[in-house]
Amino acid sequence: ETGVTQTPRHLVMGMTNKKSLKCEQHLGHNAMYWYKQSAKKPLELMFVYNFKEQTENNSVPSRFSPECPNSSHLFLHLHTLQPEDSALYLCASSPIGMGESSNQPQHFGDGTRLSIL
Amino acid sequence: AQSVTQLGSHVSVSEGALVLLRCNYSSSVPPYLFWYVQYPNQGLQLLLKYTTGATLVKGINGFEAEFKKSETSFHLTKPSAHMSDAAEYFCAVSDGGATNKLIFGTGTLLAVQP
Numbered sequence: 001e002t003g004v005t006q007t008p009r010h011l012v013m014g015m016t017n018k019k020s021l022k023c024e025q026h027l028g029h030n031a032m033y034w035y036k037q038s039a040k041k042p043l044e045l046m047f048v049y050n051f052k053e054q055t056e057n058n059s060v061p062s063r064f065s066p067e068c069p070n071s072s073h074l075f076l077h078l079h080t081l082q083p084e085d086s087a088l089y090l091c092a093s094s095p096i097g098m099g100e101s102s103n104q105p106q107h108f109g110d111g112t113r114l115s116i117l
Numbered sequence: 118a119q120s121v122t123q124l125g126s127h128v129s130v131s132e133g134a135l136v137l138l139r140c141n142y143s144s145s146v147p148p149y150l151f152w153y154v155q156y157p158n159q160g161l162q163l164l165l166k167y168t169t170g171a172t173l174v175k176g177i178n179g180f181e182a183e184f185k186k187s188e189t190s191f192h193l194t195k196p197s198a199h200m201s202d203a204a205e206y207f208c209a210v211s212d213g214g215a216t217n218k219l220i221f222g223t224g225t226l227l228a229v230q231p
Contacts (some may be wrong), residue, residue, distance in 0.1 A: 004160070031217060043207070043221040055216050069180035090160055094217050105151055106219060 003027040006091050006109035013081065014117050021076040021112045023091030031096040032074040033106065034066060037088040049074060050096050078114075086116045119144045123222035131230050136180075136195040138225045140208035143189065149211040150191040151219065152182055156204045164206075167191065178202070188208050203229045 004025045018087050025032065049068040059100040063085075067078040074091055077089035091108040124139040142148055153161040160195050165176025172184040178201075182193045191208060205226045209219040 006160075040223075042223045045218060048216045048218065050216065056218070092161075096215065096217050104217070105163045105166055106217065108153075108162070110158070110160040113158075 004091060004093055004107050004109035006112050008011055008112060009082070009110065010113045010114045012117060013078070015081055015083075018079040020078065021089055021114075023109055024031065025093040025107070026070055027093055028105060029093040029095050029107070030071050031072070031094050032068060033092040033094075034076055035090040035092065037111070043090070081116045083116050086094040086114055088113050119148065119212060119220045121210050121220055121222035123208050123210050123225050125225055126223065127226050127228070128182075129228040129230060130198045131149065132198050132200055134195070136198045136202065136227065138193040138206050140191045140193065140222060141189050142191060142208070144210055146212050148183075149213050150184060151177065151209040151211070152180070152191075152193050153207045153209060154204050155207065161207060164193070192204065193218045198229045200229050200231065203227055
């Protein structure tokens with residue numbers, strides 16, 4: 001059990017569909033992250049949320065729309081995706097704040113494998 | 118800016134042999150360093166971390182890593198490989214900043230031959 005749960009585990013969608021990825025963490029962390037993992041490329045940080053506020057957006061196309069209603073839940077809304085968006089999308093959480101929090105590792109979910117037809 | 122270089126995208130060892138996975142980093146501030154492992158169809162699991170203090174860090178599953186500032190390295194080792202160690206391994210660096218952001222290497226796929 002990782003403490004970070006992602007659903008669905010697999011998703012196949014057409015380029016015109018709209019779908020959402022969900023992430024939930026039970027670790028009491030205040031920061032949550034979305035990463036994209038493509039074959040033969042480093043993990044790409046997409047978004048960072050701290051206490052529900054977005055603190056980083058790494059030039060992600062607008063067809064990816066994140067939502068963080070509270071510190072335990074994170075969504076990634078998808079629409080009009082392209083074939084190159086097929087990848088494993090990983091969610092992570094960590095504590096952020098003063099002192100020792102900056103030393104703490106991120107905890108990852110098992111990811112959603114997304115395939116765009 | 119920080120960066121991580123993992124030498125060798127694929128490493129193959131025999132069961133019982135030494136495992137050595139290389140990681141070099143670049144950082145303008147004292148780094149926090151991490152090794153993660155990813156098994157097929159799973160997320161990343163923390164193996165070990167270096168923050169401050171002792172430069173030899175022990176992690177789970179018999180792995181350890183040594184922080185060498187002079188060489189800007191944080192290589193991962195295990196004295197004797199087991200079949201269950203076959204996975205992809207990622208080195209990451211953080212500056213401990215406000216977002217606790219991690220910069221990952223491209224990963225090393227470890228194969229263990231019987």
